[in-house]
Amino acid sequence: MAERISDAEHAVMEVLWRRAPLTATEVSNALSGDRDWSLQTVKTLLGRLLGKNVIAHEEDGRRYLYRPLVAREEYVAGESQRLVDRLFGGKVTPLVAHLAETQQLSDKDIAEIEALLKALKS
Amino acid sequence: MAERISDAEHAVMEVLWRRAPLTATEVSNALSGDRDWSLQTVKTLLGRLLGKNVIAHEEDGRRYLYRPLVAREEYVAGESQRLVDRLFGGKVTPLVAHLAETQQLSDKDIAEIEALLKALKS
DNA sequence: CCTTATTGACTACAAACGTAGTTGTTGACT
DNA sequence: AGTCAACAACTACGTTTGTAGTCAATAAGG
Incomplete structure (x- = not known):
């Protein structure tokens, strides 16, 4: 356990810690301003965070809602x-x-x- | 400026902060115990630290003596x-x-x- | 119904990092 | 002189990170 969270990933986590659950698009919007990432980039980071088991997603129709697993x-x-x-x-x-x-x-x-x-x- | 020092590189820096100047072999020896790196690995790290301008080396016959440039x-x-x-x-x-x-x-x-x-x- | 926008899935690719191996030179020992 | 050990220089290679692009399915809107 204790998967390492990278710098870019951390920025995503901060968004989810502030408010969750959120869709990928919502996370991306929340980030615009701080970091200048494309939606795709944010999705990649969300995918990696999923792989590291520090967030989870639940289906909501045809999109996902992401939430932190670690406080x-x-x-x-x-x-x-x-x-x-x-x-x-x-x-x-x-x-x-x-x-x-x-x-x-x-x-x-x-x-x-x-x-x-x-x-x-x- | 302010080149980022990686984790492995940091271990090397700690050795040089403790005592300098040192040869690559001396650094490697000082590290054995903590990290289990080959001499080659230590040399690679020293090379990268040189590239990042956080250490310098001076010739001492046919080997180099390394010293930190940042405190x-x-x-x-x-x-x-x-x-x-x-x-x-x-x-x-x-x-x-x-x-x-x-x-x-x-x-x-x-x-x-x-x-x-x-x-x-x- | 057909087009378009949205969204997840998959793929990409360069730079940094961790961890060495190989080569060529040279000083030392026999 | 020949062999070996030490050292710098160069090369290697899988993984992680930063930063996306492409494709396919589908919901929404005209």
Whole structure:
């Protein structure tokens, strides 16, 4: 399991996570603006996502309705974990340290994070 | 600029970031254990990294010594930014929130991060 | 009914990637 | 001098990815 989702495929997933089920044409329309893909391209990507078992389709007359099989949360967690593992030795703290240093965090951001952490403390 | 570094290539970069300059054979040896690649494979990867201008080589008699041209810090920053952009709408706070929720942070971790944040507050 | 637009199925094709093998040269050892 | 080992250069090849095109069936509209 845990089929890898490519970059282009990810853009399609984002659409389906926002709203589903959708037809291929609807997905294509939702994407126009961001990416400039032909309908055929979107269909190819949907087919590949089907093959990877991360979406499913059900028949609706003569077209298909596509819906995600994996939750966005799950994907986000996986990708985040990958980054942490590959670049920060699996430790979250160094990543947060890195982010804190390189991003310009407003005082409000900092306060927000501090509140989050406080809530976690047992 | 900003040539994309593939997964396999990244493993090679990690070796060179740890210690450089190194010969192809030395890189290969440093990798054995993690990845099970033939020397030829490592050489191919070094060649591709050269093509992408992220490493350089200088002659040393009849072999080459390879060294990184981009700093690890730079790469880490780029990859982290990519993640934040793709999955968290470019905002760091939601990423930190996600990490805080999904990872089991010890009280010590939390304290560490809090200290970091405090130091940032203007 | 016949034409057209829509849609799924299948095919295409170049670039990037993972993973090497082969060849030619040369330094070292016998 | 002859053989072998090490190294760079070049070639190879299946897979994944990005980006479509073509074909056949069918629903819809005149």
